[in-house]
Amino acid sequence: xxxxxxxxxxxxxxxxxxxxxxxxxxxxxxxxxxxxxxxxxxxxxxxxxxxxxxxxxxxxxxxxxxxxxxxxxxxxxxxxxxxxxxxxxxxxxxxxxxxxxxxxxxxxxxxxxxxxxxxxxxxxxxxxxxxxxxxxxxxxxxxxxxxxxxxxxxxxxxxxxxxxxxxxxxxxxxxxxxxxxxxxxxxxxxxxxxxxxxxxxxxxxxxxxxxxxxxxxxxxxxxxxxxxxxxxxxxxxxxxxxxxxxxxxxxxxxxxxxxxxxxxxxxxxxxxxxxxxxxxxxxxxxxxxxxxxxxxxxxxxxxxxxxxxxxxxxxxxxxxxxxxxxxxxxxxxxxxxxxxxxxxxxxxxxxxxxxxxxxxxxxxxxxxxxxxxxxxxxxxxxxxxxxxxxxxxxxxxxxxxxxxxxxxxxxxxxxxxxxxxxxxxxxxxxxxxxxxxxxxxxxxxxxxxxxxxxxxxxxxxxxxxxxxxxxxxxxxxxxxxxxxxxxxxxxxxxxxxxxxxxxxxxxxxxxxxxxxxxxxxxxxxxxxxxxxxxxxxxxxxxxxxxxxxxxxxxxxxxxxxxxxxxxxxxxxxxxxxxxxxxxxxxxxxxxxxxxxxxxxxxxxxxxxxxxxxxxxxxxxxxxxxxxxxxxxxxxxxxxxxxxxxxxxxxxxxxxxxxxxxxxxxxxxxxxxxxxxxxxxxxxxxxxxxxxxxxxxxxxxxxxxxxxxxxxxxxxxxxxxxxxxxxxx
Numbered sequence: 001x002x003x004x005x006x007x008x009x010x011x012x013x014x015x016x017x018x019x020x021x022x023x024x025x026x027x028x029x030x031x032x033x034x035x036x037x038x039x040x041x042x043x044x045x046x047x048x049x050x051x052x053x054x055x056x057x058x059x060x061x062x063x064x065x066x067x068x069x070x071x072x073x074x075x076x077x078x079x080x081x082x083x084x085x086x087x088x089x090x091x092x093x094x095x096x097x098x099x100x101x102x103x104x105x106x107x108x109x110x111x112x113x114x115x116x117x118x119x120x121x122x123x124x125x126x127x128x129x130x131x132x133x134x135x136x137x138x139x140x141x142x143x144x145x146x147x148x149x150x151x152x153x154x155x156x157x158x159x160x161x162x163x164x165x166x167x168x169x170x171x172x173x174x175x176x177x178x179x180x181x182x183x184x185x186x187x188x189x190x191x192x193x194x195x196x197x198x199x200x201x202x203x204x205x206x207x208x209x210x211x212x213x214x215x216x217x218x219x220x221x222x223x224x225x226x227x228x229x230x231x232x233x234x235x236x237x238x239x240x241x242x243x244x245x246x247x248x249x250x251x252x253x254x255x256x257x258x259x260x261x262x263x264x265x266x267x268x269x270x271x272x273x274x275x276x277x278x279x280x281x282x283x284x285x286x287x288x289x290x291x292x293x294x295x296x297x298x299x300x301x302x303x304x305x306x307x308x309x310x311x312x313x314x315x316x317x318x319x320x321x322x323x324x325x326x327x328x329x330x331x332x333x334x335x336x337x338x339x340x341x342x343x344x345x346x347x348x349x350x351x352x353x354x355x356x357x358x359x360x361x362x363x364x365x366x367x368x369x370x371x372x373x374x375x376x377x378x379x380x381x382x383x384x385x386x387x388x389x390x391x392x393x394x395x396x397x398x399x400x401x402x403x404x405x406x407x408x409x410x411x412x413x414x415x416x417x418x419x420x421x422x423x424x425x426x427x428x429x430x431x432x433x434x435x436x437x438x439x440x441x442x443x444x445x446x447x448x449x450x451x452x453x454x455x456x457x458x459x460x461x462x463x464x465x466x467x468x469x470x471x472x473x474x475x476x477x478x479x480x481x482x483x484x485x486x487x488x489x490x491x492x493x494x495x496x497x498x499x500x501x502x503x504x505x506x507x508x509x510x511x512x513x514x515x516x517x518x519x520x521x522x523x524x525x526x527x528x529x530x531x532x533x534x535x536x537x538x539x540x541x542x543x544x545x546x547x548x549x550x551x552x553x554x555x556x557x558x559x560x561x562x563x564x565x566x567x568x569x570x571x572x573x574x575x576x577x578x579x580x581x582x583x584x585x586x587x588x589x590x591x592x593x594x595x596x597x598x599x600x601x602x603x604x605x606x607x608x609x610x611x612x613x614x615x616x617x618x619x620x621x622x623x624x625x626x627x628x629x630x631x632x633x634x635x636x637x638x639x640x641x642x643x644x645x646x647x648x649x650x651x652x653x654x655x656x657x658x659x660x661x662x663x664x665x666x667x668x669x670x671x672x673x674x675x676x677x678x679x680x681x682x683x684x685x686x687x688x689x690x691x692x693x694x695x696x697x698x699x700x701x702x703x704x705x706x707x708x709x710x711x712x713x714x715x716x717x718x719x720x721x722x723x724x725x726x727x728x
Contacts, residue, residue, distance in 0.1 A: 002152045004111050004130045010046050013109075013132060015150055020157040020299045022150070024077050025049070027069075029061050030105035032134065034075040034184045037159075037247070039301050048186070050074050055266075059084035073266065075184035078136070078148055078163065080104050081177075087270050088214065088260050090163075092177040094281075095141070100176065104136040104146050116149050118162055120505055121293050122252050122539030124318045128154035143169035156314050159297045166289040175282040179274030180251065180292040188269040190234040190247075192261060193304075195561050199226045200549035200582050202530035203561040205644050207235070210263055218258035218276050222447075222483025222500055223527060224534040230257045231565045234271075239303055241639050242682055246307040248298035249273055250565055252319070254536035255504040256280075279486065281497030293536070304564065305638050305682065312567040312637065319535055320542045320570075322515060324522050328629050329543060329569065329600045330407060331622055332362035332474065337550075337576055338606035341368040341375055345390050349400045354607040356404035358615060359622035362474055362602075363401055364409035369394070371421065377444040380416045381423030383462040394470045402471070409474030409522075410466070414459050415507070416445045416480065430455050432499070434487040442481035451502035452490045456510050467518050477541065479527040504536075511540040524572055530558070533566065543570050543600050550576035550604055551583040552595040553668055553718065556643040559598060560651070568653075569633040573599030575621075577606065587718040589614060593621040594664050594720040597632065598651065601625045628662055628724070631655055635662075638682040647671070654683035658700075661690065663723040665710055670717050680707035681725075690725035697728060 005014045011026035012035070023036040023044055035048040052068030060067050061084075071085040081089040082101030094100050112131040115124065129151055136146040144167055151160040161181035167173060192210050194217050195203040217232060219225040230251035236244050249271065251257050256276035263269055273295045284290050296314065300306035316325070333355045339347060352363045370386055371379025385393045392399075394410070401408040417424050417431060424431070424446075431446040433439050439446055448455050466472070488499045515523060523541035525532060529548035537544060544566075547558045555573065562571055573596040578586040596602070603618070610618070625632070631653050640650040640663075652663040665679060684690060684700030691697045695708060703725070711721055 002128075002130055002154050004132050004150075004152065006109065006111070012044065012046060014041075014044055015132065015152050015159060016040055017152055017157050018155070022152075022159045022297075023048075026106050027074065029069070030107070031071065031074060032077040032106050032136075034077050037183065037185070037297070038245070038299055073264075073268075075186060075268065076182065077184075078104075078146075078179075078182050080138075087264060088262050088272050089177065090179040090182040090272055090274070091146070092175075092277075093144070093165075094174040094176055096171050096173070102138050102141065104138050107135045107137045109134050115151050115153075115160075116162075118291055118294055120508060121291065122319070122508060122536045123294050124151070124153065124160050124252070124296065124314070125321070126153045126318045141169070141173075143167070144173060153314070153318060156318070157299050157310050158314055160294050161297065162292050162294045164289060164291045165284060167284045167286055170286050172283055172285045175284055175290060177274070177277045177280070178282075178290065178292055179272045180295040181273050181297065183271045183297065185269040185271070188263045188267045189236070190269070191237055191239075193233040193235060193564070195229040195231055195564070197226055197228075199528050199531065200547060201554065202226045202533070202547050202558055203229055204557060205561040205564070205642075210261060210269065212263050212265070215261045216258060219256050220276050220278050222256055222486065222503065223479065223532050224254055224257065224536070225482065226528065226531040229565075230259075230534050232259050232261075233304070233307060233564070234269075235304070241305045241642075242303045244301070244303050246300045246304055248296075248300075248307045248311060248565065250296045250298070250311060250535060251293060252296065252535040252539070253293040253504070254507070254532055254534050256500055275501065279497060280500060282501065283495055283498070296535070308564055308639075309636055311565045315535060315538060316567050316569065316634075320538055322542065323519055324542050328633055329522070330361040330474075331359070331625060332364050332409065332602040333360045333607065334364040334366055334476075334574065334602065334604045336366035337581055337604045338608075339368075341373065343368065343389065345392060345396055348390075348397055350608055351606070352397070352400045352404055352406060355603075356406050358607060358618050359626070360406070360603065362407040362409055363397075364411065364474060364476060365394075365397060366411040366476070367413070367478075369410070378418050378420040380413055380418040380445050381421045381448070381459075383412070383459075383466065385466075394466070394472075398471045407473035408471060409476065410472050411476045411478060412463060413478040413480060414463060414510075415448055415450055417448050418445055429489045432483060432485055432487060432503075433489075434485045435489075437485065440484040442484070445481055447481065447483055449488050449490065449503070450506040450510065451488050451499055452506070456506055460510060460513065463514065464517065467521065472521060474522045474524065476524050476526055476545070479525075479532055482531075508536070508540070515540050526572075530562070533562065538566070538570055543572055545572040546599065549582040550574055551580040551585050552587045552592045553585060554583060555595050556649045556666060556668070559595070560639060560643055560649065563637055563639065563651075568599055568637050571599035572602065573597075574602040574604040575618075576604045577609075588720070589617050591666065591718045591720040593617075594666070594722055597621070597625050597628075598664055600633070601629075628653075631660055631662055635660075636683050640679065640682065641665075643668075648677060650679055652681055652683070658683065658685045658688065659727040661725040663725070665721040665723075667710075667719045668717065670715055670719070676712070677710045678707040679710055680704055684725075689728045691728050692723050692725045694723055
């Protein structure tokens with residue numbers, strides 16, 4: 001059971017789930033001081049009341065009777081700027097007199113049944129939840145109200161936080177920085193896990209010691225980006241995949257963001273999460289309010305796998321929505337690497353027919369079907385069917401797919417425009433650009449200003465026309481460059497710092513309308529692969545193309561790290577041809593299939609060029625995935641061997657009733673006279689007997705603690721093995 005309680009005498013708030021507690025207290029001067037976040041405490045009596053210590057050069061309150069209490073050292077739930085706390089602030093407001101100093105103090109609270117609504121932003125949804133709302137006021141700015149929200153959800157060890165600012169005054173204030181949450185911890189004996197990367201090498205797990213000073217991860221690109229992901233974790237040095245404490249931080253936002261980890265001189269640790277403050281400001285006018293995106297703080301004492309399963313369950317059940325939230329995802333084939341722009345109706349029809357014969361369920365027509373799009377230098381924005389390539393339009397493709405009992409999907413890149421396009425000729429002012437300056441090119445395309453309603457209306461009409469007049473079951477939404485020259489012709493000079501966030505608000509409004517209007521379409525997000533793999537996009541689109549890099553070896557690290565926070569059912573993963581188009585590597589079809597099956601399975605190759613043996617193997621892969629799809633897409637996922645720690649990788653899928661277990665093992669490079677490998681499973685029932693046709697029958701405790709030797713029958717590079725266990 002979840003509960004939020006307030007101990008009136010000690011002024012302590014206690015947020016509790018079945019196994020987790022989050023506790024803070026109203027201290028003197030109505031400062032809200034953090035006490036505890038971790039494993040559940042049954043009855044808390046204030047054992048972490050902050051000691052009164054005189055710290056030199058840490059200011060005290062004006063009316064303080066001694067020097068023993070300072071905002072500069074106390075652990076706070078949310079901090080402001082300029083009145084004695086010299087650490088990284090959560091909030092910076094500029095008033096009309098030019099001052100950025102504020103002094104917000106606790107004023108009141110209310111406990112609400114249910115989850116608070118965050119207007120215009122993706123968010124956690126839950127009927128079985130409670131929310132604590134805290135109101136803060138600054139006595140010098142009494143009509144500026146700061147609200148902090150803390151929500152807990154039944155069955156999930158998370159605290160969902162956000163902040164809101166309401167301006168009841170007659171003057172404007174400018175928000176220079178406003179974080180969704182701040183967490184001050186009394187110690188810093190953690191290691192930091194983050195997921196940096198780049199295009200085709202997204203989310204490469206880094207685990208590092210936390211040193212004194214400030215460490216920041218984030219994006220300034222207008223997107224969550226390939227370069228960083230809005231996720232981090234704090235772990236104890238001894239924490240492993242299956243044991244130890246982990247604190248997770250995930251930001252439900254798709255734009256520029258910033259996480260700050262500050263270790264102070266007293267080994268305390270402050271964590272801030274929110275917008276990237278570079279080129280950000282927001283003018284909050286009279287009678288207006290501003291809401292931050294949500295941050296999800298999670299806790300596990302069951303290691304990294306325990307943390308992952310908290311996020312997986314939360315994001316599957318309380319973030320993703322729509323018809324596909326709980327439905328199995330189809331096996332698809334995408335024509336991109338088979339044809340690139342070089343296709344016509346006849347070629348696509350043969351690909352559809354051959355794919356159907358292999359048992360594939362969905363054909364996706366990628367880039368090149370519209371305007372004069374024969375290269376990536378033209379026609380973005382001109383969402384009209386190219387009748388030279390497709391004389392019978394999309395209906396011709398649809399009919400072929402229907403005859404083959406397949407569904408049909410389509411690629412779009414709605415946020416972009418080509419300079420060589422009819423739309424650009426008519427509306428050059430619709431792009432993000434700074435007056436009197438040249439525009440940066442990236443992939444020979446510019447970014448449409450989605451902060452503008454007229455832009456969104458036009459693009460929506462074009463997309464809706466295509467989707468409403470054709471039987472489209474799937475849409476791949478791409479985003480192939482980041483935002484530069486971030487300036488909008490539709491906003492005055494003093495509001496240009498709002499463009500980044502207004503762009504995202506416009507995008508979210510667009511996606512809400514589109515996905516609501518076409519509820520039976522499966523939408524997949526893409527940004528040059530995994531450049532916008534974040535919880536914000538998953539709120540609207542329940543799966544994301546994990547990376548443009550389809551090389552099986554590279555995908556081991558990418559998918560392993562992605563699974564730290566994102567469910568397997570969100571990860572698009574395809575088998576491509578060899579030599580691989582991104583790395584030139586040649587791997588076995590068996591390994592490529594096993595890696596791709598560890599996500600939302602599909603193919604990205606020319607099925608017409610396959611040999612008979614390859615077609616036979618693909619048919620077997622498709623049949624196998626269909627048999628185990630429910631287990632893979634909705635089972636509990638456990639990482640067993642890390643590709644970041646050696647030559648081998650392993651993971652497994654366990655059914656919720658713990659009666660089935662599917663294991664994938666990968667050995668990248670062969671080694672002569674190599675040591676034997678013992679593989680130990682996870683998530684099974686100790687006393688149950690599990691049978692494998694390949695290995696025999698063993699108890700769950702035997703498989704988890706003693707383990708079994710991987711096969712020694714095959715040698716060679718790029719090997720994979722698969723084991724299926726089921727209770728007898």
